[in-house]
Amino acid sequence: MFDHPDLATLRQCSILCSAAYTVVFFFMAGRRAWYLYWGWGACSYCASLILAALVGEPFPVWTQMVTDGVLAFSMALVLAGVRRFDGVRGFVPWMWGVVAATAIMPSAAVAALGRGPAASACWSLTMACCSFVLAVPLLLGRTNDGSTRPRRIAGCLLMLYVPVYLTVAGCQMFAPQAAATLEGVPFLADQLLFGAANLALLWIPASHSEHRLRQMALRDPLTGVWNRAALAASEAELLVPGRVALLVDVDRFKAINDRHGHGVGDRVLVAIATALQHSVGGDFVARLGGDEFLVIASADDPATIIDRIRGHSGGDEAELPAWTVSIGAARIEAGDRSIDDVIQRADQLMYRAKDRGRTPVAA
The missing domain is CATH 3.30.70.270 (Reverse transcriptase/Diguanylate cyclase domain)
Structure with a gap:
């Protein structure tokens, strides 16, 4: 019976998955900045898990701030990479604000409430908010370069973390006896959502190139009008x-x-x-x-x-x-x-x- 998930094993699986995508993105980068953003995003996520594993629970306040900040930074890099792909600045001030708020709020809750269900629920709610805010631009953005579909898929996968974190937060607050069992749910979600989201990111440049080739086949090469x-x-x-x-x-x-x-x-x-x-x-x-x-x-x-x-x-x-x-x-x-x-x-x-x-x- 799956009463107490092996968090160490689940964390190791997430680390290996993120490390693999880090290598893939960096290998494909060259001078294409968006791959570097996505590579550093996977690397940052991997780093946050390694830091958490090395320090162990309960985390000191400074460790929690750094870990949460790096975790939020890794999610923000997904959106920043898409923005760089569009030829605009990757990070904008509000994104840095999301990263800072994600790093500060759970630690502030621990300082104010002590370690307990309420502080743990605050962490889960903060991560849910972070995922929601960073997923919305991917879901609502519209492009005419053929990459709208993979962008929205990446946004949907990022958005799926929201009900995961909300479920954990609800159990931490109202069903503490089930909280230990659900601790591994975010790591289990990683096994599906993290890999699928990165595949969707890889699909964005591919769909853009396919769209360009299709346009070239339908355009007169001299005048640029249809053929x-x-x-x-x-x-x-x-x-x-x-x-x-x-x-x-x-x-x-x-x-x-x-x-x-x-x-x-x-x-x-x-x-x-x-x-x-x-x-x-x-x-x-x-x-x-x-x-x-x-x-x-x-x-x-x-x-x-x-x-x-x-x-x-x-x-x-x-x-x-x-x-x-x-x-x-x-x-x-x-x-x-x-x-x-x-x-x-x-x-x-x-x-x-x-x-x-x-x-x-x-x-």
């Missing part, structure tokens, strides 16, 4: 009756290349892509190939968007030749089964527009 692969992947979302497909073609683009060189021609394409993005805001802009672009606009009045596109024609960038575009506009209809049906209609209208001269529109 045909992105058009095919987003077809179901774009094929909404009432929207307007604008097929934009550069007038006499071959003459620009022949007269000014392909380097200047590439810069003209970039300028046109930028002008289209500025004209339609968050709507879909893709380069179909060569000097042909597609815009899927959600505005009720496509004439407004067309006027903005024509207003950008010619570009404002110095040392670029003047350029104009021809536009064919076709509204997406309920009977359209694919985006190619709409593009074909817009293409016919665009060539009809070209027959009328420069910067024309056919709709």
Whole structure:
């Protein structure tokens, strides 16, 4: 019967687990600061357990302050590493405040109440608060780099320490006879939560890299707008009756290349892509190939968007030749089964527009 857990064995397991992740994070670090933060976090946690094992209970007040502070510091380093991954400062003042409060409050409770159930419960409640405060930014943070899911998983795992510590605190206060049995619960939680949280941290850079590769596959490498692969992947979302497909073609683009060189021609394409993005805001802009672009606009009045596109024609960038575009506009209809049906209609209208001269529109 599991009446009195072997705390020494559980502590050793936690030490070995944290030491293993320390080696992994430091080995992967290189010049990537976030791995160093997570490595020092695992190392700090390992150090707090070793210090507690060496000193033994009951802890002197100074030992408890140092141990609790290092333990809180190890949790804060998880969040600090994520912040460094985002390119901002790792530690901010409120995080240092959490570490300091976690180090001081349990020792202050011992000094005020003496060693007993109330002081032990104060320690558990303090650790629960520390876990909660440091987990919330991971749970609520939103990113567009593909790493939101592993961040939230890491935050959830850190948050799961809260009910663990609250349960221990409740037993210490109201069921002291069960407190000895539950002493090992945080160490048991470590065997699952600590390792899983570190795996989630390792997943953050991996998911970010996967997102970047996916974006590269769906983006035109020259202009940065979407490409045909992105058009095919987003077809179901774009094929909404009432929207307007604008097929934009550069007038006499071959003459620009022949007269000014392909380097200047590439810069003209970039300028046109930028002008289209500025004209339609968050709507879909893709380069179909060569000097042909597609815009899927959600505005009720496509004439407004067309006027903005024509207003950008010619570009404002110095040392670029003047350029104009021809536009064919076709509204997406309920009977359209694919985006190619709409593009074909817009293409016919665009060539009809070209027959009328420069910067024309056919709709």
